[in-house]
Amino acid sequence: xxxxxxxxxxxxxxxxxxxxxxxxxxxxxxxxxxxxxxxxxxxxxxxxxxxxxxxxxxxxxxxxxxxxxxxxxxxxxxxxxxxxxxxxxxxxxxxxxxxxxxxxxxxxxxxxxxxxxxxxxxxxxxxxxxxxxxxxxxxxxxxxxxxxxxxxxxxxxxxxxxxxxxxxxxxxxxxxxxxxxxxxxxxxxxxxxxxxxxxxxxxxxxxxxxxxxxxxxxxxxxxxxxxxxxxxxxxxxxxxxxxxxxxxxxxxxxxxxxxxxxxxxxxxxxxxxxxxxxxxxxxxxxxxxxxxxxxxxxxxxxxxxxxxxxxxxxxxxx
Amino acid sequence: xxxxxxxxxxxxxxxxxxxxxxxxxxxxxxxxxxxxxxxxxxxxxxxxxxxxxxxxxxxxxxxxxxxxxxxxxxxxxxxxxxxxxxxxxxxxxxxxxxxxxxxxxxxxxxxxxxxxxxxxxxxxxxxxxxxxxxxxxxxxxxxxxxxxxxxxxxxxxxxxxxxxxxxxxxxxxxxxxxxxxxxxxxxxxxxxxxxxxxxxxxxxxxxxxxxxxxxxxxxxxxxxxxxxxxxxxxxxxxxxxxxxxxxxxxxxxxxxxxxxxxxxxxxxxxxxxxxxxxxxxxxxxxxxxxxxxxxxxxxxxxxxxxxxxxxxxxxxxx
Numbered sequence: 001x002x003x004x005x006x007x008x009x010x011x012x013x014x015x016x017x018x019x020x021x022x023x024x025x026x027x028x029x030x031x032x033x034x035x036x037x038x039x040x041x042x043x044x045x046x047x048x049x050x051x052x053x054x055x056x057x058x059x060x061x062x063x064x065x066x067x068x069x070x071x072x073x074x075x076x077x078x079x080x081x082x083x084x085x086x087x088x089x090x091x092x093x094x095x096x097x098x099x100x101x102x103x104x105x106x107x108x109x110x111x112x113x114x115x116x117x118x119x120x121x122x123x124x125x126x127x128x129x130x131x132x133x134x135x136x137x138x139x140x141x142x143x144x145x146x147x148x149x150x151x152x153x154x155x156x157x158x159x160x161x162x163x164x165x166x167x168x169x170x171x172x173x174x175x176x177x178x179x180x181x182x183x184x185x186x187x188x189x190x191x192x193x194x195x196x197x198x199x200x201x202x203x204x205x206x207x208x209x210x211x212x213x214x215x216x217x218x219x220x221x222x223x224x225x226x227x228x229x230x231x232x233x234x235x236x237x238x239x240x241x242x243x244x245x246x247x248x249x250x251x252x253x254x255x256x257x258x259x260x261x262x263x264x265x266x267x268x269x270x271x272x273x274x275x276x277x278x279x280x281x282x283x284x285x286x287x288x289x290x291x292x293x294x295x296x297x298x299x300x301x302x303x304x305x306x307x308x309x310x311x312x313x314x315x316x317x318x
Numbered sequence: 319x320x321x322x323x324x325x326x327x328x329x330x331x332x333x334x335x336x337x338x339x340x341x342x343x344x345x346x347x348x349x350x351x352x353x354x355x356x357x358x359x360x361x362x363x364x365x366x367x368x369x370x371x372x373x374x375x376x377x378x379x380x381x382x383x384x385x386x387x388x389x390x391x392x393x394x395x396x397x398x399x400x401x402x403x404x405x406x407x408x409x410x411x412x413x414x415x416x417x418x419x420x421x422x423x424x425x426x427x428x429x430x431x432x433x434x435x436x437x438x439x440x441x442x443x444x445x446x447x448x449x450x451x452x453x454x455x456x457x458x459x460x461x462x463x464x465x466x467x468x469x470x471x472x473x474x475x476x477x478x479x480x481x482x483x484x485x486x487x488x489x490x491x492x493x494x495x496x497x498x499x500x501x502x503x504x505x506x507x508x509x510x511x512x513x514x515x516x517x518x519x520x521x522x523x524x525x526x527x528x529x530x531x532x533x534x535x536x537x538x539x540x541x542x543x544x545x546x547x548x549x550x551x552x553x554x555x556x557x558x559x560x561x562x563x564x565x566x567x568x569x570x571x572x573x574x575x576x577x578x579x580x581x582x583x584x585x586x587x588x589x590x591x592x593x594x595x596x597x598x599x600x601x602x603x604x605x606x607x608x609x610x611x612x613x614x615x616x617x618x619x620x621x622x623x624x625x626x627x628x629x630x631x632x633x634x635x636x
Binding site for chain 1: 346347350351352353354356357359360361362364366368369370371374398400401403409410411412442443445449450451453455457458459460462470532
């Protein structure tokens with residue numbers, strides 16, 4: 001596909017984009033109609049939306065269009081999984097300058113499609129409009145399969161805190177990229193293309209998780225929302241986290257204590273959940289802390305002390 | 319609310335935005351969690367998404383934030399209605415410069431909320447990120463209540479074409495605004511705040527509509543999609559449209575034949591549907607043409623001839 005999206009035109013681009021999309025059994029009306037129709041067998045639908053902007057959430061010189069697609073899909077599908085639901089569908093709003101190479105848009109769609117396939121979902125619709133900056137707006141839908149949704153507000157004193165998925169890998173990869181390096185590959189790849197543990201979300205709901213979120217802004221920052229919503233104190237034990245040797249090596253090379261990546265790094269879309277103490281967790285979950293009764297409002301500590309090392313990310317912060 | 323969104327911060331803004339939102343019975347988990355959970359009693363969910371960009375889809379000097387919200391919601395909720403579904407929920411992706419007055423964002427949300435209320439839906443979630451231009455990305459969900467979705471591809475030769483809602487009013491209002499006038503109010507208001515005939519969508523599905531869309535880009539342009547998807551020839555009769563006297567007056571004042579607004583004007587989100595000839599239509603529907611067997615591919619004509627007067631809107635066109 002030669003040329004840019006301006007030459008292809010709105011409808012030409014939509015035709016090319018939708019021609020790449022398979023349908024799943026859950027899709028009754030797919031892309032190309034006024035709206036999509038997707039199965040919601042549970043009788044409820046889980047829905048979440050995120051916006052990614054070039055220069056802020058991705059850089060075209062650091063990530064391919066395909067990786068941006070994988071990542072944009074992953075972060076939304078992970079939100080669905082964090083509710084305890086199985087992802088079913090994804091919608092795309094794409095803002096693009098007329099000069100954007102058409103291949104970029106098509107590879108973005110390939111990335112969305114392939115990440116959806118990993119999670120069992122399908123791209124079912126979207127919108128394409130012209131703007132000055134590339135912007136990708138995603139909405140993901142999911143099905144609870146009869147389960148109770150796992151919300152932020154359910155953590156109870158005495159619960160254990162457990163994590164599953166990659167923690168700090170994306171942040172370590174970003175640190176590498178920001179210093180002009182392209183390796184170690186595993187970390188750079190983790191930054192470019194997170195691998196959320198989709199299946200662990202519904203499974204955690206089944207196991208009786210009392211609260212769950214995916215880690216997008218950093219573990220401590222994201223747990224802050226759980227602490228506030230559940231009105232509890234969440235205490236993490238730094239020594240209980242897994243800091244792989246390779247991560248320690250990079251940390252040494254770039255002068256960062258890798259526990260900062262693990263506790264404050266976002267974008268891996270690992271899952272963190274609270275479970276009643278008596279629940280036997282499968283080995284994919286690692287217990288890293290405990291829910292305490294709050295002395296004062298909801299808060300998060302590490303080994304009993306406040307954690308103040310670059311905890312997370314406020315989009316309007318400097 | 320004084321100050322701008324940068325001063326309020328991401329989480330402060332989200333807190334203010336979500337505090338304005340009522341829940342409906344359909345909302346099990348509303349704004350503020352990882353994802354929303356919305357009733358989908360039909361066992362399927364209708365989903366559609368649209369992106370609006372400042373300078374392209376709205377101007378802050380021509381429309382208030384409240385009106386942008388009403389309009390952004392309306393165009394998505396109308397898509398849901400055009401499938402024959404009842405709108406249930408709406409998600410917002412908001413891109414905003416840090417300098418945007420916080421009141422603008424809050425009034426936008428008020429507009430979304432109030433338009434949702436008209437359609438029976440609720441704002442259930444969203445995302446807020448910083449960017450250079452104000453951008454509003456909306457996803458709307460709906461429930462089919464057991465009906466078959468009405469798609470673009472169902473029009474059959476012999477069907478009649480009928481419209482309901484306002485046609486050409488928004489375009490006439492835009493013509494007035496573009497010339498620096500603020501009246502006649504009815505047209506300017508129609509441009510600022512469309513009133514889609516939400517209830518007519520599900521009702522049309524019930525009456526046996528064979529195809530349906532809402533008019534966003536212009537009647538002839540949008541019917542082009544129906545003609546192509548259904549592989550039929552759609553012929554409109556210009557004389558059967560209602561051109562109100564006030565619209566004729568403005569047309570004369572600005573030198574535009576008002577039938578151009580009616581046939582080519584977008585953004586009113588009127589509904590156009592095809593029905594089997596024998597269906598008795600309630601008075602809100604106006605029959606304006608007929609579905610013919612195509613001599614060649616799908617096409618749309620007016621009184622048997624091609625319609626070439628500014629038909630619609632390609633976002634990448636010049």
